[in-house]
Structures are given as structure tokens and as C-alpha cells.
Amino acid sequence: MSTTTERTVTVTVNGVPQQVTVPVRRLLSDALRHDLGLTGTHSGCEHGVCGSCTVLVDGAPVRSCLVLAVQVDGSSVTTVEGLSRSDHQGGEVLHPIQEAFRECHALQCGYCTPGFLTTLAAGLDARDPAVPITEDEVDELVGGNLCRCTGYANIKKACRHAAEQMRTAAEATR
Amino acid sequence: MKPAPFAYADPRTLDEALAVLSEEGEGAKVLAGGQSLLPLLNMRLAAPTTLVDINRVPGLDRIEAGEAGVRVGALVRHAALLRSAEASAVQPLLARATANVAHPAIRNRGTTVGSIAHADPSGEMTAVLALTGGSVTVATPDGSSSVDWADFFLGPLETAVHGPAVVTSAFFPALAPRSGTAFAEVSRRKGDYAVCGTGVVVTLDEDRRVASARVAHISVGLVPEVHDLTDAVAGRPVDTADWAAAGAMAQGLVDPDGDLHASADYRRLLVGALTTRTLASAAAEALERSA
Numbered sequence: 137m138s139t140t141t142e143r144t145v146t147v148t149v150n151g152v153p154q155q156v157t158v159p160v161r162r163l164l165s166d167a168l169r170h171d172l173g174l175t176g177t178h179s180g181c182e183h184g185v186c187g188s189c190t191v192l193v194d195g196a197p198v199r200s201c202l203v204l205a206v207q208v209d210g211s212s213v214t215t216v217e218g219l220s221r222s223d224h225q226g227g228e229v230l231h232p233i234q235e236a237f238r239e240c241h242a243l244q245c246g247y248c249t250p251g252f253l254t255t256l257a258a259g260l261d262a263r264d265p266a267v268p269i270t271e272d273e274v275d276e277l278v279g280g281n282l283c284r285c286t287g288y289a290n291i292k293k294a295c296r297h298a299a300e301q302m303r304t305a306a307e308a309t310r
Numbered sequence: 311m312k313p314a315p316f317a318y319a320d321p322r323t324l325d326e327a328l329a330v331l332s333e334e335g336e337g338a339k340v341l342a343g344g345q346s347l348l349p350l351l352n353m354r355l356a357a358p359t360t361l362v363d364i365n366r367v368p369g370l371d372r373i374e375a376g377e378a379g380v381r382v383g384a385l386v387r388h389a390a391l392l393r394s395a396e397a398s399a400v401q402p403l404l405a406r407a408t409a410n411v412a413h414p415a416i417r418n419r420g421t422t423v424g425s426i427a428h429a430d431p432s433g434e435m436t437a438v439l440a441l442t443g444g445s446v447t448v449a450t451p452d453g454s455s456s457v458d459w460a461d462f463f464l465g466p467l468e469t470a471v472h473g474p475a476v477v478t479s480a481f482f483p484a485l486a487p488r489s490g491t492a493f494a495e496v497s498r499r500k501g502d503y504a505v506c507g508t509g510v511v512v513t514l515d516e517d518r519r520v521a522s523a524r525v526a527h528i529s530v531g532l533v534p535e536v537h538d539l540t541d542a543v544a545g546r547p548v549d550t551a552d553w554a555a556a557g558a559m560a561q562g563l564v565d566p567d568g569d570l571h572a573s574a575d576y577r578r579l580l581v582g583a584l585t586t587r588t589l590a591s592a593a594a595e596a597l598e599r600s601a
Contacts, residue, residue: 137326139317139334139360160318160361163352182311183349190415196389197415202348204341206318207365255415279500280413 145209149174150218158205165189167205168215176216176250180282187281188251191215197255216250219257232305233257236298237291244285251281256295265306269299313351320363324476327364328451331474334360340476341365342384345412345420346428364476375400379444379483384424384476388417400484401442403509406493407434413501427477429462429469432503432529434493435480436463440534441509441526444482450475463533488521489513490595492588495528496580498571504529505572506580512592518600519545520593523556525585530566530577537563539589548593557586 144157149172156171165182168174168191180188182201189200192214220228233256236242243249259277263269274295283291317334321327331338337359341347350356364370364384371385375396382391382404388411391397391404398405411417411425411434425433426446439446439459446457448471462470471477485491495507507528515521523539542556566577 137319137321137330139319139330141315141317143318159315161313161315161351163312163348166312182352184345184416187413187415193419196418198419199345199415201352202345202416202419204318204344204348204361204363206320207344207363259414275500276414280415 143206143209145205147208147210148212150214156205160204160206162205163201164191164193164203164205164208164213165200168200168213171205174215174217178247178250180247180251185282186248186251187255188248190251190254190281192254192258195258197258214254216253219253231257232301233260233294233298236294236301240290240294240297242286242290242294248281248283248285252278252283252291255281256298260295260298260302263299265299265302268303269296311352313348314354314357316351316358317360318363319360320366322366322368324364324367324370324449324478327362327367327476328449328474330360330362331476332451334362338362338474340427342424342427343387343420344424345416346425346430370478373397377484379442379481380404381479381481382422384421384478386422388412388420388422388425389414391422392417401482402485403438403442403491403493403511404482406491407438407509410434410493410495410501410504410507416501423477423480426462426480427469427471429465429467429533431466431532431534432507434495434504434507434509434528436534437507437509437526437528438493439480439482440536441511441524442482442485443536444480446477447479447481448475449478454478456481459534466532485511486513488515488518488596488600490592490597490599492592492595494584494588496584506530506566506577506584508581508584508588510585510588510592512589512596514548514593514596514600518597519547520551523589523593525560525589527560527564527581527584530564530581535564539585543589548597551593553586553589553593554582556589557582557584560585 178188180186191200219231339358341361341363370383372383374381380397392408493509495504513522520543539556542559543551561582568574
């Protein structure tokens with residue numbers, strides 16, 4: 137088997153099939169930002185500590201600065217741009233956590249926000265919405281992301297608020 | 311903060327992976343979860359000439375839990391091991407320690423075996439492998455062999471594996487009957503590297519007295535070490551055993567270094583406190599499991 141220094145990667149990003157040719161050392165975070173123009177994903181520390189570059193790969197949150205673009209060949213990636221969905225009337229419906237961030241003023245400079253939103257959206261989507269969220273769960277959900285502005289109080293408040301909204305919505309559809 | 315250029319291969323079989331590793335020689339490095347390797351590449355602390363990505367090799371993502379223990383394949387993510395009820399039923403330390411490994415986003419990608427092969431003395435699973443008396447399976451072009459934990463770790467980030475080789479699995483022996491475990495650590499931020507961490511196993515005899523008490527620490531020594539603390543508590547019933555004496559004994563057996571995050575004295579203090587606390591909790595569990 138031979139080695140390569142450049143690869144063409146086929147990947148579905150936010151539901152759209154994409155093909156991009158990259159040097160094999162290209163980080164997923166850079167492929168998203170530079171090659172695909174999706175600048176919603178923010179590069180912070182670039183060594184896995186801050187969490188601002190978090191995206192979903194096949195539904196699970198991962199640090200896009202710690203994954204090579206070639207490694208997501210054949211996978212599906214969701215960035216912060218893909219958290220909302222179409223309302224089929226030309227508009228967008230935000231994910232409950234995005235609504236909650238706005239409602240609870242959970243951001244200031246906004247640099248860390250895309251990482252929080254992807255992490256929290258996946259975390260909230262993965263849990264049973266009927267069960268009220270605990271403080272421990274909230275701490276675990278936000279624990280991997282750094283925010284230097286807010287002191288986390290409003291981010292945690294938004295997390296609880298979104299969980300509550302999702303609980304109400306789940307009850308309404310039952 | 312970008313990796314230096316390298317060549318890349320993503321073989322589809324283990325033989326292919328070993329062949330590329332052989333061809334590429336010293337500069338080749340195996341890439342599994344990448345959660346320790348990619349930071350090193352990004353910061354250019356490491357600059358391998360070739361990355362051999364084993365993520366597309368089938369069959370390495372299995373967790374096999376049996377009576378003798380749990381075998382964890384090289385591509386089992388921390389998150390998968392944490393979720394495995396079968397694995398923690400056989401060896402509860404696995405989930406207990408894994409819950410302390412970084413953050414969920416890192417656990418979704420990082421692998422248990424990768425963190426062992428990385429041999430960072432602050433890695434939780436290195437201590438668990440040592441404490442449970444485990445081993446790893448190392449595949450080379452000449453065949454596969456099992457390496458005992460005590461022979462595997464040579465120093466920080468240094469193992470007995472040299473040349474073209476892939477650590478294909480780690481084996482963690484089952485928890486013995488009448489035994490309990492506990493794992494705890496202190497870190498600056500939850501999920502960060504531990505300033506000090508402690509895993510323990512306590513085993514009782516048939517009269518429910520302490521038969522053995524063993525401890526392993528992380529972020530304390532250069533390689534995982536298992537210390538036998540039995541002498542401090544041997545033959546005592548769980549409720550009157552002097553766990554603090556065992557904690558003090560543990561303090562005497564370690565020789566931690568100081569660094570930016572904690573002085574050597576503070577680390578030694580944590581060794582005592584965490585050992586005392588985890589032993590009491592493990593002993594209580596051993597008593598429950600003896601009922």
C-alpha cells in the first residue's frame with residue numbers, strides 16, 4: 137500500500153455532499169473553514185483544550201482540530217451552520233439550544249459559542265427529553281468547552297432552559 | 311499550530327498496516343483516536359514522516375467481556391467502553407476510570423488502547439492496566455505477542471514497542487470475588503489532566519476481613535506503579551481498618567515531581583487523601599459484593 141500527501145475527500149456537510157481535495161495534513165477545522173468556507177466553526181487553541189472547534193461527526197461531538205480532514209471521508213459532518221433546520225417557507229427554525237442562548241444571553245464575544253452550541257445540541261438531543269435535566273448533567277455537558285466572557289452562568293441557564301423547552305415540546309407531541 | 315507535512319496511509323487490513331509501517335521505518339507513527347497524537351503534531355512536538363491511520367482496519371473495535379476479563383480492541387473509543395455495561399460488570403474500574411478521561415467530545419474519538427500505547431503517566435488507563443495486572447497484544451510483521459503491563463511501560467511516552475508494530479488490544483483481568491474498586495482524581499478543571507489520581511482494589515477474605523489492598527496513581531510517577539498497602543490494614547474488618555494509615559503508607563511509597571500545576575508536596579498530600587478516601591469506598595463495595 138502506498139502513502140499519499142494529498143487526497144480527495146467525499147463528505148456530507150450539513151446534509152450537502154461535498155468533495156474537496158486537501159493535503160493530508162489538513163485539519164478538519166481548517167478544511168471546513170478554508171476549503172468549504174464554513175467559518176462558523178471557530179479555531180481556538182488547536183490542541184483540543186478549548187472546545188470552540190467542536191463539530192458533530194456522524195452525530196457525535198468531536199474536536200475538529202484533532203481530526204484530519206482525510207479521516208472524515210465517507211462521514212457526515214454537522215457544523216453550527218447545520219444545527220437549524222428549514223421551516224419550508226424560506227426561513228430557518230433554530231435548534232432549541234440556539235433559541236435558549238438568545239433567550240438567556242448566553243454569549244458575549246461569541247468566539248466559543250459554535251463549540252458550545254454543537255456540543256450542547258448533540259448532548260440534549262441524545263437524552264430522554266421527558267427527564268428533567270440535573271445540575272451534574274449540565275456541568276458534564278458544558279465541562280469540555282472554555283468561555284472567557286460569561287462565567288458560564290448564562291450558558292448553564294440556557295442549557296437548562298433548552299432542556300425544559302424540549303421537555304415541553306416532547307410532552308405536547310405525546 | 312498546524313502539523314508539519316507528512317505522508318498518509320489508511321490501510322484496510324492489519325497486515326497492510328504492518329507492511330506500511332515496515333516500509334516507512336522509524337519515522338512512521340500509528341494513528342488511532344489521535345486525541346494525544348494530533349495535539350503533539352499541531353504543536354510540532356512530534357513530526358512523523360508518515361501517519362498510518364488504522365481507523366479503517368476492521369475488527370479492532372470490539373469489546374469482549376468474558377469470565378477472565380475484558381479485552382478492548384485498538385479502535386474502541388473511551389465513550390464506547392464507558393457505555394459498556396458488560397465490561398464494567400466484569401471489571402468496574404474500566405468505567406470508573408474512563409469517566410475521568412477528558413471530556414465527552416474527546417472520549418468520542420480517543421481510544422483506550424491508544425492512551426495506553428501513548429504511555430502518558432497522567433493517563434487513567436495506564437494505571438488501570440497496571441492495577442488490574444493487565445497486558446497488551448502487540449502485532450508485528452513476525453506475529454502477535456502478549457506483553458505484560460510491567461514490561462510494557464518504560465518511561466513517560468515510552469513503551470517496549472519498537473519498530474513496525476501495532477498494539478491491537480489491551481486485556482484487563484476480571485475483578486476477583488469479594489473485591490471492590492474505586493477511582494478518584496483531582497484536576498484543575500473537570501476532565502483536564504489530573505494533578506493526581508488514584509485507583510484502588512480491595513479484596514476481603516472469607517471472614518470479610520481485609521486480605522489485600524492495592525493502589526496505582528496517575529500523574530505521580532514516570533511509569534504506572536502498583537503499591538501493595540495490605541500491611542497497613544491486613545486482617546482488619548472493613549469498618550475498623552485504618553484507611554488513613556494505608557494512605558500514609560502510600561505517601562511513603564511515592565516520589566512525585568513538582569511542576570507548574572502542583573508542587574511535589576501537594577501531590578504527596580493528594581496521594582494520601584485520595585488513597586484513604588478511595589480505599590474506604592472500595593472496601594465498602596467489597597463488603598457489599600461479599601454479602
